[in-house]
């Protein structure tokens with residue numbers, strides 16, 4: 001092991017690094033995110049795209065906490081294969097993150113709480129050991145300064161000029177006043193001094209970042225982008241109830257809706273949340289609710305009611321690992337069945353699945369319009385990673401966002417009608433509707449079966465006509481649904497399919513497999529229900545398709561076979577330990593499967 | 598004139614208390630001159646939850662127990678509407694009990710009429726949260742909506758009527774509607790509305806009601822006194838009716854809607870009119 005100790009000089013040439021994953025880990029409260037935030041700025045300034053995630057135990061304080069950022073030329077929508085730099089503030093950080101290090105990784109270890117645990121990190125890594133915490137307390141009287149201290153050392157590893165490092169720090173911490181700011185700058189200098197001792201002087205660095213042009217992009221999470229899409233498309237009412245990992249949608253809209261004369265209500269439970277949104281939607285306001293898996297399960301009856309009573313409703317599901325309370329902070333895609341068929345009875349619904357923050361915005365806006373057009377529940381299926389991880393994406397096209405009110409009638413249109421029937425049976429399955437306040441537009445809206453006037457009816461012929469009418473909506477809206485993202489070798493008879501967080505990982509995996517000579521065609525649907533013909537055609541065109549998903553029972557696979565895909569062609573590649581696939585892990589799983597066939 | 602649905606005749610058993618509630622509703626709406634198209638009547642599930650079919654208004658039939666959140670959402674989204682929620686004691690005190698507590702707490706401008714018949718009518722006669730009498734009960738004592746309403750600090754209007762006394766009920770309903778329309782918040786009107794088929798409480802309640810409106814010394818703006826009176830009457834086996842409590846306080850909409858534009862005013866929310874503001878939101882994420 002190449003252990004760097006005091007005074008031992010570092011001499012080798014810097015390695016060029018244009019795809020770098022850095023992990024900062026310690027105990028909750030150590031401030032791991034601080035270094036990662038600063039580093040994100042550095043990487044972005046070198047023209048790289050960013051993907052940032054944090055892994056925080058479900059406890060409030062304490063427990064292992066780590067933050068990771070990847071900088072790469074392309075946006076891969078995931079972390080990639082392994083960690084290149086680990087800043088570890090304790091031995092637990094080494095135990096948990098050590099196994100994911102590359103062989104040539106750099107490990108910066110804080111020795112304050114004890115020596116490096118034996119036998120975990122590869123022999124080949126470069127180790128820099130510094131008692132960050134002890135020094136920070138001794139020199140600057142505050143443990144938290146170890147973050148700026150660590151950043152000082154890291155900036156020399158990456159070959160930043162000291163003045164640059166200082167600028168990143170002062171820009172990012174603009175709001176810090178007097179002593180706090182001074183303390184951080186002092187800590188940064190301590191980092192430089194320690195770097196000097198290691199021989200990491202300016203011009204003698206370990207890694208060389210690319211000299212790319214800084215791009216202008218957005219650095220945003222899926223939860224924020226989804227909420228933003230809803231707002232942009234005229235969404236003005238949201239009700240929710242706190243739950244990991246969906247809460248940020250509620251918080252974001254709580255902050256932003258009032259600026260647009262909209263309303264966010266934190267309800268007493270999810271039943272109340274969706275029904276408040278129903279109340280708003282009935283008045284014509286564009287409304288959304290959201291939750292994570294268990295909360296969506298609670299909403300079941302109300303979702304069915306929106307389908308029956310024909311009430312526009314957008315429902316964001318930031319899925320987490322189940323069943324039941326499950327693992328709130330972990331990744332899983334195990335609510336697909338619930339979203340496409342949960343709730344009592346048969347009713348039309350739409351389930352959309354964005355694959356990155358940019359699509360979250362677009363699909364947030366689209367769902368808001370589709371709910372109005374089809375007058376039914378529209379799900380946006382997110383997952384923990386897509387919801388909470390931050391990624392750089394191109395600017396959103398605000399100009400292209402329209403507000404489509406579907407078949408909503410205004411007062412003049414109602415006045416022109418001889419008769420107004422809220423549930424008029426139409427060819428496309430969608431009935432024109434008037435909102436309360438419209439003269440002569442009085443109606444009855446109910447979840448009971450009803451006749452065209454809205455009056456409760458169990459008449460046999462009427463029942464069948466009404467069920468058929470509602471079901472026709474699905475065909476009507478199909479042309480408006482987003483198409484799949486497809487790439488790879490269309491001549492190949494082997495396919496890969498996946499949605500959500502898996503989408504990015506598949507694309508990187510596909511690149512890796514291609515480099516090794518494999519040929520695949522990849523299909524990432526963005527609609528789970530009603531499944532589009534293109535997805536079935538894709539499966540039909542292959543001899544075998546790898547269905548990559550975070551579900552033990554293979555819910556995506558069942559969605560596909562349930563929609564008519566030949567089950568014998570589908571091969572599940574599943575992971576359900578709560579963490580997303582690493583791209584090399586997925587590459588190996590697919591290679592193994594190909595070898596075994 | 599556009600033809601739309603015609604309110605139907607009620608489907609209740611003859612003699613059902615709910616007829617009295619419907620009658621009072623029609624009278625109060627007419628007295629206050631509230632236009633049908635500006636009235637939204639939302640109901641729960643139960644025999645009580647069919648009154649929207651019988652009144653000329655925008656009617657909505659929710660799920661069992663969920664009518665209060667829905668009414669709250671409607672009142673927040675379009676404060677120009679007169680929003681009335683109605684349902685049974687199973688709907689409001691059992692399956693929807695949590696929502697009632699929070700509706701009182703929030704104080705959104707909604708009139709809530711809870712038709713209490715101390716039984717589940719529609720499902721044919723099971724016990725409800727108000728079945729039995731508190732005085733006799735050893736365990737599982739019935740819920741008293743008036744004491745509960747008084748115990749919640751957010752309550753701004755609390756009354757109880759009895760379908761036997763149509764004039765008092767009409768008077769309470771009008772006052773409650775005025776409270777709601779003046780944007781003073783949530784008005785909770787519990788109506789003793791007997792189910793003659795499964796639990797005919799007319800004789801029992803006739804003997805036990807005590808009208809506080811008839812007492813010149815009763816001050817409905819004194820919460821403490823209202824509590825003492827209610828507790829004392831309850832312990833004597835009496836049921837207080839009348840305007841129990843009211844106070845003036847800002848409503849929930851006033852807290853949440855700072856401008857005249859409401860969420861339901863769609864023309865104001867076209868994205869094309871907000872591009873600058875949306876752009877500014879987006880810039881916060883620039884990296």
Ligand SMILES: Cc1ncc(C[n+]2csc(CCOP(=O)(O)OP(=O)(O)O)c2C)c(N)n1
Nearest residue numbers: 642643644645661685686687688717718719
């Ligand atoms: C979720 C759900 N559970 C149960 C029912 C069955 N149900 C219909 S009405 C009702 C109770 C009705 O009693 P109440 O609310 O007191 O109204 P009433 O019929 O007495 O007017 C029940 C339990 C239902 N419709 N939905």
Ligand code: SF4
Nearest residue numbers: 610613644718792793
């Ligand atoms: S069953 Fe009871 S509550 Fe229902 S309509 Fe008949 S009398 Fe009224």
